[in-house]
Amino acid sequence: MKKSIIVCAVFLLAAATAFAGGAQETEEKMTIKVAEQVPNLITPGAWDGQAFSLNGSIYDYLIEMDANTGELVPSLATEWDSPEGKVWTFKLRKGVKFHDGSDFTSADVKFTLERTQDPELGHLKAQDFENLEKIETPDDHTVVITLKEAAPTFNFIFTDYNMAILSSEYDYASKGESAPMGTGPFKLEKLVPKESALLVKNNNYWDSGLPKADELRIYFVPDIDSSVSLLEAGEVDIVPQISPIIKKRLESMDGFKVVSPYQESRFIALADDREPFSDNRVRLAFKYTMDPEILAKACQGTLGETIFYNETPIVNALAQYKKIPFRGRDIDKAKKLLAEAGYPDGLSVDFFYASDHPYGSDIAQTLKELSAPAGIELNLKGFPRDIYLSQHWMNGPMLLTGWGVRVDPSMLLMLAFHSEGPWNESHLDNPRIDELIEKIRGEVDPEVRQTYYDELQEIFHEEGTVINLQVPYLVGVSDAVTDYRQPVTMLPQLEYTTIK
Amino acid sequence: MNTYLLQLKRSPRAIAGLAILLIWIFAAIAGPSLLSYSYTEMDMNNQMVAPGQEGHLLGTDALGRDVFSRIIYGSRSILTIALLTSLLSSIAGIIIGFTAGYFGGIVDTIFLRIMDILMAIPPLVLAMVVLGILGNSTIVGLTIIVSIAFTPATARVARGALLTCKSTEYVDAARIRGESHIYIMFVEILPNTIGPVIVEITARFAYSIMMIASLGFLGVGLQPPTPDWGMMVIENKSLIRAAPWTVLYPSLAIASLVIAISLFSDFVSKVMINED
Numbered sequence: 001m002k003k004s005i006i007v008c009a010v011f012l013l014a015a016a017t018a019f020a021g022g023a024q025e026t027e028e029k030m031t032i033k034v035a036e037q038v039p040n041l042i043t044p045g046a047w048d049g050q051a052f053s054l055n056g057s058i059y060d061y062l063i064e065m066d067a068n069t070g071e072l073v074p075s076l077a078t079e080w081d082s083p084e085g086k087v088w089t090f091k092l093r094k095g096v097k098f099h100d101g102s103d104f105t106s107a108d109v110k111f112t113l114e115r116t117q118d119p120e121l122g123h124l125k126a127q128d129f130e131n132l133e134k135i136e137t138p139d140d141h142t143v144v145i146t147l148k149e150a151a152p153t154f155n156f157i158f159t160d161y162n163m164a165i166l167s168s169e170y171d172y173a174s175k176g177e178s179a180p181m182g183t184g185p186f187k188l189e190k191l192v193p194k195e196s197a198l199l200v201k202n203n204n205y206w207d208s209g210l211p212k213a214d215e216l217r218i219y220f221v222p223d224i225d226s227s228v229s230l231l232e233a234g235e236v237d238i239v240p241q242i243s244p245i246i247k248k249r250l251e252s253m254d255g256f257k258v259v260s261p262y263q264e265s266r267f268i269a270l271a272d273d274r275e276p277f278s279d280n281r282v283r284l285a286f287k288y289t290m291d292p293e294i295l296a297k298a299c300q301g302t303l304g305e306t307i308f309y310n311e312t313p314i315v316n317a318l319a320q321y322k323k324i325p326f327r328g329r330d331i332d333k334a335k336k337l338l339a340e341a342g343y344p345d346g347l348s349v350d351f352f353y354a355s356d357h358p359y360g361s362d363i364a365q366t367l368k369e370l371s372a373p374a375g376i377e378l379n380l381k382g383f384p385r386d387i388y389l390s391q392h393w394m395n396g397p398m399l400l401t402g403w404g405v406r407v408d409p410s411m412l413l414m415l416a417f418h419s420e421g422p423w424n425e426s427h428l429d430n431p432r433i434d435e436l437i438e439k440i441r442g443e444v445d446p447e448v449r450q451t452y453y454d455e456l457q458e459i460f461h462e463e464g465t466v467i468n469l470q471v472p473y474l475v476g477v478s479d480a481v482t483d484y485r486q487p488v489t490m491l492p493q494l495e496y497t498t499i500k
Numbered sequence: 501m502n503t504y505l506l507q508l509k510r511s512p513r514a515i516a517g518l519a520i521l522l523i524w525i526f527a528a529i530a531g532p533s534l535l536s537y538s539y540t541e542m543d544m545n546n547q548m549v550a551p552g553q554e555g556h557l558l559g560t561d562a563l564g565r566d567v568f569s570r571i572i573y574g575s576r577s578i579l580t581i582a583l584l585t586s587l588l589s590s591i592a593g594i595i596i597g598f599t600a601g602y603f604g605g606i607v608d609t610i611f612l613r614i615m616d617i618l619m620a621i622p623p624l625v626l627a628m629v630v631l632g633i634l635g636n637s638t639i640v641g642l643t644i645i646v647s648i649a650f651t652p653a654t655a656r657v658a659r660g661a662l663l664t665c666k667s668t669e670y671v672d673a674a675r676i677r678g679e680s681h682i683y684i685m686f687v688e689i690l691p692n693t694i695g696p697v698i699v700e701i702t703a704r705f706a707y708s709i710m711m712i713a714s715l716g717f718l719g720v721g722l723q724p725p726t727p728d729w730g731m732m733v734i735e736n737k738s739l740i741r742a743a744p745w746t747v748l749y750p751s752l753a754i755a756s757l758v759i760a761i762s763l764f765s766d767f768v769s770k771v772m773i774n775e776d
Binding site: 225228243245246248249252253293294297298300355361362364365366368369372379380381382384 | 540544547563725739741
């Protein structure tokens with residue numbers, strides 16, 4: 001009996017020391033823990049905008065955006081210049097090393113840009129770089145890009161999340177998904193697909209003093225409610241992309257806050273190439289049933305303060321936005337337009353959306369209510385987001401999709417509203433809109449460029465295929481988190497973040 | 501018939517179950533026309549109003565929809581599907597089970613093995629997979645799928661019931677008379693095995709309610725804005741702190757209906773077994 005007591009005591013003592021040791025170890029290391037909703041990792045270049053914490057931490061970009069001022073600031077490029085928008089000279093930062101120890105040089109930038117034209121990759125910036133005439137690398141730290149046609153806002157493209165700078169010596173085709181590697185503030189240490197990723201501080205990071213944390217743990221949790229439960233239980237510190245209802249819940253609790261770094265769009269896309277929205281009168285009829293005030297309330301916000309509405313691709317917060325008054329809800333007019341278009345008894349249309357995406361289900365159900373009195377019956381087809389994106393997005397008559405804001409709207413216009421855009425979800429094919437998008441890209445004079453933007457928005461208001469509802473992007477964080485930065489580029493700058 | 505009523509009188513639990521069930525059936529049939537709000541009507545000035553305020557008996561949800569109206573409307577779809585499901589799966593089960601049991605031999609073996617395979621897959625998983633492949637669910641689709649998922653269980657019960665009377669004298673007599681197999685199965689045997697079959701139908705009814713509510717909760721049930729009870733629970737689950745009534749009342753509705761049917765089906769099984 002005595003013996004067993006001694007054995008027990010020894011065991012307890014050993015366990016206690018082990019636990020004490022463990023506690024000490026975690027105290028020393030500052031770890032940021034994030035719950036991301038990303039379903040899987042994709043080769044850089046074709047990201048659909050989910051693994052932002054991971055990608056933004058492993059990779060660097062030529063140009064970054066200051067999260068507080070919204071200005072472009074140097075990152076891997078220290079300065080850039082183009083007198084006429086045709087020849088662009090980028091000076092690169094010296095002494096930068098990739099995680100594998102190789103030096104960052106102009107050859108890597110050249111590789112990254114040329115990679116956009118790889119037909120097998122399906123790079124989402126392929127179109128933007130079709131304009132490249134040649135890339136010269138006069139020395140290791142200078143890149144001179146000559147464009148076929150002038151593009152005065154060309155530098156903005158480098159802030160796009162798909163323009164992570166890659167190493168010319170690394171095999172991204174086979175390792176891009178399993179072992180992503182860049183020059184960023186954190187290095188990937190361990191990746192368990194669909195489960196978690198462990199990143200550690202890059203001690204050779206070019207910006208000495210950054211990152212402030214030692215470790216970054218990212219958990220891939222597809223369900224937002226589970227993510228929030230992890231946050232409430234103290235298992236994670238940051239949960240991006242929460243819904244407004246969860247915001248209310250977190251705000252009612254101690255120890256959490258909700259930050260809204262920027263607005264993002266919810267595009268209601270009306271397909272231009274199939275019934276019933278191929279007829280602009282039907283699109284107009286639908287727009288006449290809209291009530292922005294009601295939609296704002298359905299998103300738990302206030303119109304003009306946290307929620308914005310227009311019928312063009314340009315968000316209200318940008319300088320290029322042209323104020324066009326609301327057309328006002330007019331059911332009689334909507335009915336008249338439908339009758340003219342050959343639907344005197346109304347119509348019914350399938351409406352696809354991601355039911356688990358913030359705001360998705362609320363917006364869908366509100367749209368159904370709003371349009372019903374005019375005789376437009378929306379058959380709601382809600383799917384989990386990964387199924388929605390992989391199976392229904394891009395090929396439904398009516399879609400609701402979340403879109404991030406592009407700092408330079410011409411990038412978004414090219415991607416989603418040009419007839420040849422890879423993400424032209426409404427299958428818009430309007431020669432005048434194509435022409436204006438191309439002119440916007442090439443115009444050097446900002447005032448003339450604005451006249452094109454104005455015309456474009458007027459066309460969209462009258463015959464466009466999109467309703468643009470702007471909602472706050474919400475991130476739930478615990479009170480232990482300080483300095484969470486995330487500019488409109490959507491890439492969190494976790495190198496600045498600390499955990500108390 | 502009178503003996504049934506007499507037994508019912510003596511069982512307060514059965515009366516309670518039947519009463520709740522009748523209230524829900526009344527709500528499903530007449531309720532919607534008596535309500536002051538439609539189930540989709542959004543009152544954006546009264547989002548998440550607490551029960552009893554602004555004329556909303558059970559409060560409103562995040563889109564300002566009346567929870568009471570949604571529950572009453574929701575009783576329609578759930579009762580319709582559950583009733584049809586229990587009937588359909590019982591009929592299919594009786595046909596399959598009787599055929600297998602009556603003919604025996606190779607027919608029995610084949611039927612039983614198929615039912616074994618189907619039974620190896622839990623009904624909820626089977627229904628989820630089929631609904632996931634078919635995409636969106638409608639009342640008809642849900643009814644058929646849940647019925648298929650339940651048929652193996654009812655078929656086994658029916659087969660078992662048939663086997664108990666298969667070798668009785670009246671079956672032999674009918675055979676000697678030269679009656680057809682179908683006549684013997686459904687005119688001679690069925691009335692004599694009706695007890696277990698009715699018990700099975702009422703028990704299936706309760707299972708169906710649970711199943712439909714679960715499918716709604718898992719997001720493969722009816723599509724919004726149709727007020728499916730299970731869907732209402734999942735839709736509002738993040739509101740559980742801010743507006744608990746949006747989750748509580750649909751959950752209570754599911755629970756009350758399932759308990760009511762269970763109490764009643766307990767009574768039915770007791771009566772039917774005593775009779776035997």
